[in-house]
Amino acid sequence: MDEREDSRPLEDVALDERDRDAPPAEATGELDEDDRLKPEFVRDVIDLAESGEAEAARERVGRLHPADIADLFELARSDERPMLAGVLGDMLSAEVLAEMNDYVREELIDLLAPEQVAELASELDTDDAVAIIEDMEADEQQAVLRAMEPEDRAAIEDALSFPEETAGRLMQREFVAVPEHVTVGDVIDRLREDGDLTTDFWEIFVVDPLVRPVGTCQLSWILRTPRDIAISDVMRREQTLIPVDMDQEEVALRFQKYALISAAVVDKAGRLVGMITVDDIVHIIQEEAGEDILRLSGAGDGDINEPIRETYGARVRWLVANLGTALVASSIVGFFGGAIEQMVALAALMPIVAGVGGNAGTQTLAVTVRALAMNQLTDSNSWRAVFREMKIALLNGSTIAAIAGTATALWFGNPALGGVIAAAMIVNIFVAGVSGVAIPLLLDRLDQDPAVASSIFVTMTTDSMGFLAFLGLAVASGLTSL
Template sequence: MTTTSEEDRIRKRPGEGDADIYDEDGNVRSDFLALVGAAIADRDILFLRQNVARLHESELGDLIESIQPDQRLALVELLGDDFDMTALTEVDEVIRREIVDQMPNEQIAAAIGELDSDDAVYILEDLDQEDQEEILAQLPFTERVRLRRALDYPESSAGRRMQTEFVAVPPFWTVGQTIDYMREDEELPESFAQIFVIDPTFKLLGAVDLDRLLRSKRQTKVETIMRETTHPIPAEMDQEEAAQLFEQYDLLSAAVVDENHRLVGVLTIDDVVDVIHEEADEDIKRLGGVGDEELSDNVVSTVRSRFLWLLINLGTAMLSASVIGLFDGSIEKMIALAVLMPIVASMGGNAGTQTMTVTVRALATRDLDIYNAGRIIRREAGVGILNGLMFASIMGVIAGTWFHDYQLGIVIAAAMMINLLAAALAGILLPLLLDKLGADPAIASSVFVTTVTDCTGFFAFLGIATWWFQI
């Protein structure tokens, strides 16, 4: 059993009862992990309830990710009804599936009944259809219908992210009636920023911010203080597009409507923050060609997710090698070419990656579109030319001094100029082309941009050298 002195080592926040579980680097403290591990091994339920069950959902999620894999399910089982299932929305997908797959459906159903609908959907969507139906069958009818409707929307849509609990009132109600309704209704959301105004068919008419409602007199009708411009989000809209609307209009929450403009849910800023994090994480991984991969994935699944793009990269590398093969006679006669040609290709690859990264991100945030593409292309071409002039001059002097042959310096300077311009153009034109064709530019751009810069760099340098030196 853990001793009282050990428990006292868990620092407390001023004014709170929760343990401060993080060290100065933001990681879960090793001594706290040791105490929790010992409590799990000893089945010390009292310690876990006093020091783990009270943690915030995000802290509990970090703790679950930090403890040993074989301790995770044991922790959930020992906490029982005191375990906050919301914490599972804070862990990565692989860990969540491992835990949920081993939990009895009855326990999942009981826990989901206490969650907000958006968190419940987040957990349910990881289960197979049979388990979903078994769990939903154990829920009250109204809640079951709401969750089924959310699960029917496409993955990564606003409908999947929305919370189906909201406050909606008719336009003829007064402020006093609305306040009394909110005081008496026990099914209200845990927190909300606005009240929606609907007609008898649930079509959205407008919204009232909570602060404005509270400042208005009780006899004031809701329709006189509502905003008709509410920026509703279609349930089928992609979650990334919805997040962009939140950014554009500085929203804290937004109504989610179906194809008939009927109110079906609300999207809140906390869910949008998660979406922004997920989309940024996804874009970075795709740029690296690793797909949907988590640190908790096993070796086999990690290899599988990376294999395809490594295979494609192998093919493009062979294409670059074939360009070098065209000039094998020149390389044999002038060994300096073999020494210098990787420099030309490497500079082009790095320059192309810089332009490509900016372009892919601009496409994702819609800062780059058909209306400003021409201007941005001209700008990147100018950047490529200027960089080419500077680095061509630097490399020309270095190569000429290194090999005591300033003609060689002129050759590599010319090749550097050509390749940096090609890199700038490839870095912006290839993502634009892929986006125009309906492909995700974040997935394929890096492989093709590198191929263009390698082939251009090798061909320009070796071709100019062969012509210049007549070898």
């Protein structure tokens, strides 16, 4: 072992790391069994802060992990957060802001001077600093950038030059790269002597003279290899490179598919410009999954900290659109008004046909949107997916038709009415299955987000077809007349 290496027993080093990283709140009772701050702890801290017992409040909060401090601010009421920030002072650190909900962070940053925001951002990796600055108003953003050191400012401005939700915004510019001609010993010496290296990394990128990645080398390989071995003999040449303009959802899919911990980001010339790590991808996967679910319902961002006006604007436009599609279905009912007057049972039964069809369409839609988001559904298997949903719809329709038809015939004592609702169920559930897969596929082909508009079209189709099939079959069978 090199004499410069740490000679302490490995278990002592591991203990130091554990003491430094483990959240003390687990041991002191601030968290419940689901790792959430207990309500009584949150209320106690806020009461201490409001009563002027700042030291007691800071002492209690000082035992928390930065992520838990961020949760504390999110759990406090909006009018309590400025007071809490004033009491905690420097405990509202860069790490806490990086872990915080976007809307809550925006509230708190508005309380800080540009110089304070610049100082906090300078303490973070580029990707986390960008997350803090990118949502600020243009004039505030420029004020913060002017207050930063030239090197930090250049890195942030470079990141902001890329479109939102791309690898360029997501990546951190702090990484370790070495030329392929050096030895393992050279690499170890550089890691120990260079005080400007990023603190968190698990692999080293090997580059050619044009700074293009030619391989990667995990730290574990380096530590287990003799010092005189060339790094080119240790590195792995197969690697997954991320284009700087790739959408973050595609980046997340690559990490998931190839089980990556980190990956190099390259520009259009193939030069290494940054690194993305799996901790950022976890946030992206969670964000994208939640985004698709909320878009299906037209609920906007769906964040409980989102301002009421923004939530109202996001939801009301979809309700207006739904009102328009509902008018289409109601016009079909109106056309069969005479038939409904002749047999009141039709009015009682037709919502069942439309409702079951709507649920069937929602099931298929959810599966299809997820498959598109996960790249499971492509040009090569889309028709197979359509035919698969047709078969499932026929099976589901036949089962529900048998149950609904039998129950209707027995309840109303009218076998013909039971046959009509059974046939309508098969038709509408089949249409629901086809539309639930075809509509998002069509929107995807048109480069539109299938999660945004699919639900409205599917609902309109199943409601309209449910009413039309049931009432139309009732007239055609002679149960009623127009």
